Amino acid sequence: xxxxxxxxxxxxxxxxxxxxxxxxxxxxxxxxxxxxxxxxxxxxxxxxxxxxxxxxxxxxxxxxxxxxxxxxxxxxxxxxxxxxxxxxxxxxxxxxxxxxxxxxxxxxxxxxxxxxxxxxxxxxxxxxxxxxxxxxxxxxxxxxxxxxxxxxxxxxxxxxxxxxxxxxxxxxxxxxxxxxxxxxxxxxxxxxxxxxxxxxxxxxxxxxxxxxxxxxxxxxxxxxxxxxxxxxxxxxxxxxxxxxxxxxxxxxxxxxxxxxxxxxxxxxxxxxxxxxxxxxxxxxxxxxxxxxxxxxxxxxxxxxxxxxxxxxxxxxxxxxxxxxxxxxxxxxxxxxxxxxxxxxxxxxxxxxxxxxxxxxxxxxxxxxxxxxxxxxxxxxxxxxxxxxxxxxxxxxxxxxxxxxxxxxxxxxxxxxxxxxxxxxxxxxxxxxxxxxxxxxxxxxxxxxxxxxx
Numbered sequence: 001x002x003x004x005x006x007x008x009x010x011x012x013x014x015x016x017x018x019x020x021x022x023x024x025x026x027x028x029x030x031x032x033x034x035x036x037x038x039x040x041x042x043x044x045x046x047x048x049x050x051x052x053x054x055x056x057x058x059x060x061x062x063x064x065x066x067x068x069x070x071x072x073x074x075x076x077x078x079x080x081x082x083x084x085x086x087x088x089x090x091x092x093x094x095x096x097x098x099x100x101x102x103x104x105x106x107x108x109x110x111x112x113x114x115x116x117x118x119x120x121x122x123x124x125x126x127x128x129x130x131x132x133x134x135x136x137x138x139x140x141x142x143x144x145x146x147x148x149x150x151x152x153x154x155x156x157x158x159x160x161x162x163x164x165x166x167x168x169x170x171x172x173x174x175x176x177x178x179x180x181x182x183x184x185x186x187x188x189x190x191x192x193x194x195x196x197x198x199x200x201x202x203x204x205x206x207x208x209x210x211x212x213x214x215x216x217x218x219x220x221x222x223x224x225x226x227x228x229x230x231x232x233x234x235x236x237x238x239x240x241x242x243x244x245x246x247x248x249x250x251x252x253x254x255x256x257x258x259x260x261x262x263x264x265x266x267x268x269x270x271x272x273x274x275x276x277x278x279x280x281x282x283x284x285x286x287x288x289x290x291x292x293x294x295x296x297x298x299x300x301x302x303x304x305x306x307x308x309x310x311x312x313x314x315x316x317x318x319x320x321x322x323x324x325x326x327x328x329x330x331x332x333x334x335x336x337x338x339x340x341x342x343x344x345x346x347x348x349x350x351x352x353x354x355x356x357x358x359x360x361x362x363x364x365x366x367x368x369x370x371x372x373x374x375x376x377x378x379x380x381x382x383x384x385x386x387x388x389x390x391x392x393x394x395x396x397x398x399x400x401x402x403x404x405x406x407x408x409x410x411x412x413x414x415x416x417x418x419x420x421x422x423x424x425x426x427x428x429x430x431x432x433x434x435x436x437x438x439x440x441x442x443x444x445x446x447x448x449x450x451x452x453x
Contacts, residue, residue, distance in 0.1 A: 023086045027051070027110065029073050030093035034061030041065060049085075051076075073103055083112045090119040092212075094162070095150045104166035111219055116171065117163075119215045124153035127183040127208040130190075145211060156207050159215060164406050168217035175210040183209070198339040220407065228286050234264035234305060235287035238295050239278045241270070245424070246295040253293075257302050259309055275374070276387035276396040283382040290379050294423070297375040300346070301420040311365060311414055312380040318366065319381045319409030320401065323421050324356065325372030333445040335371040335398055342367045343413040345375070346422040355419060366412030370405070371398035375423040383407060389448060394441040402449045 024046060028037045031050030040046040041064070050068040052058035058070035069076065074097055088107055094100040104117075111117060122145045129145060132138060140148040154162065160170055179187070187208050194204060236253055240246045250266070258264060267285060272278035279292055289312065293299070301307065312318060324343030326335045335341075341358040361367055374397030383403050390396040404411045414420075 025049070025085050027080075027085045027088045027107070028065070029088065029090050029107070030096075031061050031065065031068065032057050034064035034068070036089070036091070037061070038064040049080075073106075074098060078107070078110060080110045082109045083115075084110050086112055086115045088115070088117045090117070092120055092122070094119055094121055095147075095152045095154065098151060100152055100162060101166055104163065104168065108167055108219055113219060115218065117168065117215075117217050119217075120176075121154055121159055121213050121215065122147075122150070123155065123207065123210045123213055125155045125207055126211050127179055127187055128211075130208060131183070131186060154213075156203060156210070156213060159213055163215060163217045164220075165408050167220050167408065169220045169406060171216040171218055174214040174216075175206060176212040176214060177206075177209040178211045179209045229288055230286040231288050232262045233287035234262065234289045234291060235267055235282060235285050236264060237267040237269070237279060237282040237290055237292045239269050239272045239275055240295050242295060249293065249295050249298055252298040252300070255302060256299060256305055259306055262305070262309070264305070274387055274391045274396070275393050276385035276390045276399075279385045279396075280387055283384060288380060290382070292374070292377045292379075294375050296424040298422045298424070299376070299420065300422055301416075301418075304420060307414065307420075308378055315365065315410065316380075317410045318412060319379060319383075319404040319407070320372075320411045321366060321378050321414055322369070322372035322374075322397075322401075322411075323376050323413065323416075323419075323423075324358070325369035325401070325413050327367070327369055329370045329398070329450060331446075331450060333371075333395065333398065333442055333450055335373065338371075342369055343372075344416045344419040345373075346419045348422055348424045357419070360413075360415050362415070364415060366410075366414045368410055368412050369401065370411075371401050372411070372413065373397060373423075376421055379404075381409065386448075389444045390441050392437040392441055394438050395445040396441075399445060399449070 023044075026037070026040060026046055026048050028034075028048060028050045031037055031052050034048075034050055037048035037050055041048045047066045050058070050061045050065045051071055051073050052061055052068060053070070053072050055070055058068050062068040069079075073093075088111055094103070097103055107117070124145065126145055129138075138146070140146050142148065156173070160173070163170060187205055190208075191205055238246060238249065246268075253264075265285075265287065267282045269278040269281060282290060282292070289308065291308075308321070311321065322343070324341070324345045326338035327340035327342060328338050329335065330337045342360065343356075343358055344360065345356045347356050377397060377400065381404075383400070385396060386399050386403065390399055401411050
């Protein structure tokens with residue numbers, strides 16, 4: 001059975017299980033001569049439809065598959081009904097397209113809700129290419145990673161972004177590796193340099209050995225909260241277990257300047273079982289703009305609502321903003337361990353004031369981040385919080401950051417000449433590794449997000 005899907009070398013694929021009868025109809029885009037589809041059709045009776053641009057290859061494939069269209073996937077109209085296929089395959093196809101984003105969106109409607117899309121894509125960050133770049137070379141070839149027919153080039157992060165922006169949720173990412181002894185020596189030395197300089201990402205060694213990625217994804221479920229929306233309303237959402245501290249938080253909110261024609265309200269949640277569970281109560285409120293703020297966070301910027309509104313109006317793709325976060329997520333999942341921190345905040349543990357300031361890009365309205373602290377998180381769209389995974393007070397904030405990114409939104413830290421907020425909590429930059437709930441949430445975050453990046 002392993003040889004059946006060997007050409008894709010995919011993992012966690014239902015078609016590896018001969019007892020799985022859910023895969024009955026497949027679309028192979030860029031099917032070539034139809035060899036893969038012929039195996040699927042011959043061994044399991046699967047209906048295999050192919051799309052092939054080359055007339056010669058399409059003619060050969062037509063003798064092996066259920067049906068073959070000799071068309072260009074980017075320009076043709078597809079004759080299939082919605083929810084027609086159990087699986088769509090794109091093996092070494094996306095890098096040849098002018099607009100792979102549009103193509104992924106185009107075929108999505110033909111995939112069943114329970115179906116999957118599988119794609120094999122070359123990695124432009126393979127160590128062989130890095131070696132050539134260090135030698136000042138970028139040489140195209142008749143085939144391989146720098147095939148002269150390739151129009152698009154991808155790294156792991158860009159592949160994940162490609163699928164997420166097209167409306168898919170990643171199920172798995174498999175690395176197909178290939179490296180020589182010379183490659184391994186260079187990987188080791190570059191890894192040491194990157195570590196010393198505190199740059200790069202935790203996947204460097206693994207990614208630099210990877211010549212292709214195999215992605216398996218499914219259609220992301222559209223979220224419809226079925227509620228009327230008040231476009232001119234802000235909602236401040238807070239979990240409260242210390243009334244005295246919250247009164248200070250509320251006092252600062254009441255000092256804010258409110259844009260003309262707008263109003264704000266409070267959603268005060270007491271005795272919450274978890275922060276994510278509490279915040280899910282708020283997403284059903286009709287206010288368009290929601291500010292999730294900890295009870296010990298005090299807004300110092302009197303024009304906060306004006307600045308927030310301007311930011312959201314000017315950037316409709318910006319779904320979520322925070323005060324401090326990171327541009328890359330370390331393997332631990334702990335955002336402040338990243339070497340690339342962004343934002344400003346006055347931190348005040350035990351009445352000791354400390355201005356926490358990390359590089360803010362002047363002239364840039366906001367800097368995109370991969371994770372952020374939950375002291376203050378403001379949204380202009382509603383997405384459910386992962387209360388099924390994060391049942392305490394840890395990692396819910398970084399999880400929501402990733403959920404917005406997965407749903408195709410930007411997430412960012414706004415430019416602040418001075419800190420907009422003061423945070424009085426004691427655990428902004430501290431670990432709680434001895435806490436079982438912390439460790440459980442950390443593992444859930446790593447398994448759900450980091451291991452799929």
